[in-house]
Amino acid sequence: xxxxxxxxxxxxxxxxxxxxxxxxxxxxxxxxxxxxxxxxxxxxxxxxxxxxxxxxxxxxxxxxxxxxxxxxxxxxxxxxxxxxxxxxxxxxxxxxxxxxxxxxxxxxxxxxxxxxxxxxxxxxxxxxxxxxxxxxxxxxxxxxxxxxxxxxxxxxxxxxxxxxxxxxxxxxxxxxxxxxxxxxxxxxxxxxxxxxxxxxxxxxxxxxxxxxxxxxxxxxxxxxxxxxxxxxxxxxxxxxxxxxxxxxxxxxxxxxxxxxxxxxxxxxxxxxxxxxxxxxxxxxxxxxxxxxxxxxxxxxxxxxxxxxxxxxxxxxxxxxxxxxxxxxxxxxxxxxxxxxxxxxxxxxxxxxxxxxxxxxxxxxxxxxxxxxxxxxxxxxxxxxxxxxxxxxxxxxxxxxxxxxxxxxxxxxxxxxxxxxxxxxxxxxxxxxxxxxxxxxxxxxxxxxxxxxxxxxxxxxxxxxx
Amino acid sequence: xxxxxxxxxxxxxxxxxxxxxxxxxxxxxxxxxxxxxxxxxxxxxxxxxxxxxxxxxxxxxxxxxxxxxxxxxxxxxxxxxxxxxxxxxxxxxxxxxxxxxxxxxxxxxxxxxxxxxxxxxxxxxxxxxxxxxxxxxxxxxxxxxxxxxxxxxxxxxxxxxxxxxxxxxxxxxxxxxxxxxxxxxxxxxxxxxxxxxxxxxxxxxxxxxxxxxxxxxxxxxxxxxxxxxxxxxxxxxxxxxxxxxxxxxxxxxxxxxxxxxxxxxxxxxxxxxxxxxxxxxxxxxxxxxxxxxxxxxxxxxxxxxxxxxxxxxxxxxxxxxxxxxxxxxxxxxxxxxxxxxxxxxxxxxxxxxxxxxxxxxxxxxxxxxxxxxxxxxxxxxxxxxxxxxxxxxxxxxxxxxxxxxxxxxxxxxxxxxxxxxxxxxxxxxxxxxxxxxxxxxxxxxxxxxxxxxxxxxxxxxxxxx
Numbered sequence: 001x002x003x004x005x006x007x008x009x010x011x012x013x014x015x016x017x018x019x020x021x022x023x024x025x026x027x028x029x030x031x032x033x034x035x036x037x038x039x040x041x042x043x044x045x046x047x048x049x050x051x052x053x054x055x056x057x058x059x060x061x062x063x064x065x066x067x068x069x070x071x072x073x074x075x076x077x078x079x080x081x082x083x084x085x086x087x088x089x090x091x092x093x094x095x096x097x098x099x100x101x102x103x104x105x106x107x108x109x110x111x112x113x114x115x116x117x118x119x120x121x122x123x124x125x126x127x128x129x130x131x132x133x134x135x136x137x138x139x140x141x142x143x144x145x146x147x148x149x150x151x152x153x154x155x156x157x158x159x160x161x162x163x164x165x166x167x168x169x170x171x172x173x174x175x176x177x178x179x180x181x182x183x184x185x186x187x188x189x190x191x192x193x194x195x196x197x198x199x200x201x202x203x204x205x206x207x208x209x210x211x212x213x214x215x216x217x218x219x220x221x222x223x224x225x226x227x228x229x230x231x232x233x234x235x236x237x238x239x240x241x242x243x244x245x246x247x248x249x250x251x252x253x254x255x256x257x258x259x260x261x262x263x264x265x266x267x268x269x270x271x272x273x274x275x276x277x278x279x280x281x282x283x284x285x286x287x288x289x290x291x292x293x294x295x296x297x298x299x300x301x302x303x304x305x306x307x308x309x310x311x312x313x314x315x316x317x318x319x320x321x322x323x324x325x326x327x328x329x330x331x332x333x334x335x336x337x338x339x340x341x342x343x344x345x346x347x348x349x350x351x352x353x354x355x356x357x358x359x360x361x362x363x364x365x366x367x368x369x370x371x372x373x374x375x376x377x378x379x380x381x382x383x384x385x386x387x388x389x390x391x392x393x394x395x396x397x398x399x400x401x402x403x404x405x406x407x408x409x410x411x412x413x414x415x416x417x418x419x420x421x422x423x424x425x426x427x428x429x430x431x432x433x434x435x436x437x438x439x440x441x442x443x444x445x446x447x448x449x450x451x452x453x454x455x456x457x458x459x460x461x462x463x464x465x
Numbered sequence: 466x467x468x469x470x471x472x473x474x475x476x477x478x479x480x481x482x483x484x485x486x487x488x489x490x491x492x493x494x495x496x497x498x499x500x501x502x503x504x505x506x507x508x509x510x511x512x513x514x515x516x517x518x519x520x521x522x523x524x525x526x527x528x529x530x531x532x533x534x535x536x537x538x539x540x541x542x543x544x545x546x547x548x549x550x551x552x553x554x555x556x557x558x559x560x561x562x563x564x565x566x567x568x569x570x571x572x573x574x575x576x577x578x579x580x581x582x583x584x585x586x587x588x589x590x591x592x593x594x595x596x597x598x599x600x601x602x603x604x605x606x607x608x609x610x611x612x613x614x615x616x617x618x619x620x621x622x623x624x625x626x627x628x629x630x631x632x633x634x635x636x637x638x639x640x641x642x643x644x645x646x647x648x649x650x651x652x653x654x655x656x657x658x659x660x661x662x663x664x665x666x667x668x669x670x671x672x673x674x675x676x677x678x679x680x681x682x683x684x685x686x687x688x689x690x691x692x693x694x695x696x697x698x699x700x701x702x703x704x705x706x707x708x709x710x711x712x713x714x715x716x717x718x719x720x721x722x723x724x725x726x727x728x729x730x731x732x733x734x735x736x737x738x739x740x741x742x743x744x745x746x747x748x749x750x751x752x753x754x755x756x757x758x759x760x761x762x763x764x765x766x767x768x769x770x771x772x773x774x775x776x777x778x779x780x781x782x783x784x785x786x787x788x789x790x791x792x793x794x795x796x797x798x799x800x801x802x803x804x805x806x807x808x809x810x811x812x813x814x815x816x817x818x819x820x821x822x823x824x825x826x827x828x829x830x831x832x833x834x835x836x837x838x839x840x841x842x843x844x845x846x847x848x849x850x851x852x853x854x855x856x857x858x859x860x861x862x863x864x865x866x867x868x869x870x871x872x873x874x875x876x877x878x879x880x881x882x883x884x885x886x887x888x889x890x891x892x893x894x895x896x897x898x899x900x901x902x903x904x905x906x907x908x909x910x911x912x913x914x915x916x917x918x919x920x921x922x923x924x925x926x927x928x929x930x
Contacts, residue, residue, distance in 0.1 A: 013482030013557060016604055018582070018930035020477065021484060021554070052519040054537055065616055067603075072519055072537070089486070089552075091600070092478060092930075095607045117483070135556070138532075139481055142560045151530055465483035465557075 007112035008104045009464040017092035024086040032107045033086040051075035082124030115461025129446025144269030145219045166441040173434045179427045206411040216399035222264045222271035226299045229308030234344040237369040268383045305339040314357045406443045413437035472577035473569045474929040482557035489551040497572045498551040516540035547589030580926025594911025609734030610684045631906040638899045644892045671876040681864035687729045687736035691764045694773030699809040702834040770804040779822045871908045878902035
């Protein structure tokens, strides 16, 4: 499985920047780097340098100097992949990046495939499989919650919980299998009461992990919020108001600008995906009714609905009437779905007008995206729909569908074992179910694996990681 | 001038990638990094580590772990800026990048302004001004020629040529000024014949450098080529054919795709900017005549015109007639501008048809973008319009408008000195012109500078460089 060849890839985002980093890993990494590197400070080759040291010099291709670079040397096993690793920090021009990569390819490297550095780290025992998967999650994380979960998983929080259960179960499995060797003597090495306790404990943990997937999945992918409202009711202004308070500093740093409504916004560290929809007014127009169908489809996908109206329109009785009809339609179609009804541009109304409108609705959220009035309260409302308890308690949260599937299967086997214990099933039959449960545990952390599975997992990585 | 505060910026391109690098520079760089770094391997602080070493650990914000990172330590004066520098190599998620930068800002860094790292390198004497400018050119370079010139300039090729002349001139200036002290004794310390020789030599070099700007400027910005042709004559296919041969491997690496015609393509290491234009047929339609006006404007800007026709149309006599009229119009309006007339899709014609068409034109370039026929010859033709002599001879080429201006002014002063020598001008008057010439030399390499000039130069850098 472990490839012996030396791989190369751009490790930094593509595009021009101050610097770019090109990474090599494999048996020949240092030799290949040496063949195109000339140190500025001394004439020592990179292979003569200590691990974790940095060297200023030039990348040269024959007589041509490609760039002045800093080269970092990591010697196996003290590197990300566990192999010899060289990182070349060059000037961030696309041309230079490509020239250096092509030079390394000519010198005997091959292009790394997606996630191949991390795959090698896994194969060399630097990370288990769930930790390796967390690396991709960490890079994809764009808010505090998803970052926190990925970080916890990468640091082994999830793996160690699974590994501990697996070890205990393995001990019992061994004892029970030992009994089989002495079958004729009818001994019980494995204390059945203690074993039942363990099975209960495992079952409890598995259920908690499985339950955590509901919130984990939503945190990883962002909470979908359908935002219903016609043009000019202030959808963009509202989303910018939500965005700016949270990310004012970020915007300043990264020059964030928002043009589209369909984007993710981090509120209280949780990602919310806002899905723009048109209204759902009564219509006979074919084109419009397609729009309404789409609106319903988007509401279907959403976890929360935000219905936005322009307060100045709410002064008209006819508008209120049709607005209420629209709300009722959504409520009838999706009775379980939380809906927040917002009167935006409240700053344009007099106090009296506001009071009059309030009498018409039992649950109207007053808001002025422009002045910021009601924005904070809206955030609290949105957050109230997310169960962040597990997050706050720093519990392990499952975000990965593959882990979720394995946990479900493991629980299924554990239930069989429990049932087996209850009906006094013979050791040899119990052992089969235990082995199967162990198999699913092993799938999560990667003790049990195969090329297809690894291929699927690492295909989702970016190249260079 | 030198700021004492510690600056921070993202040094890699923005966006998600395998890794990102955040760079700190300044007196507190190591102390600040230490305040949020916890080593994995030992408990030593970064300030206790040697320069040019790398350390695995975590960036922590109070109890929260933001990321597992590699931290590189560079101690002054052995760093890019000449100050203490720390580079944090973190996972390339936008969220993590921003969290780490914000943490450093809270710990006392401030955001670096554009080019501030390189500005500090200049102010600390690590680079002269023309070398610093070459850093930005190097990052912007996207073909072999512009890369080669920027690299040569960054490595001091241009500066050393200027510096040598400046030193020789300075010696003479000193001697002449010494004469002034002994004015009553009527001595000549500065040998006038040798001085004339030097002035001739300087004048010769300045003229060569000034002349090189014509090619340098074009190489830096790409050679503009207007590509005239209606939709479906195969403009995109042609440009892809030109692109693919040159950059097949690049495409594979970077996943390059071309959607637009208006893009730069590197041919033989030189950048060509292709400018898409519609045709210029006779028309009475107002909208169309606006299009024709625009076509002429674009041809005006171009250095070469490529006129593309679909060979299958050239079988019709009426088409040939109007095609020739169009060509004549361009030739009449721009008699000096080289024009390449191309019959594309030649693979669709029989040999006989090709011969018939050939008789109609004196200078038709036969091409099949699809099969690649004639593509190589087209490249040679395009390259023949670029004077690459200086490039091949590895001569210093001026690409920077600021340098060009200073060189022109320096030459002007040198001419005055020459004239002064010819008419036997007194030493005190000669000295004034010499000092002025020295001033312009100094402007190029940065011995003479001011805040406005530096502000203008470094504003063109990216943040993080």
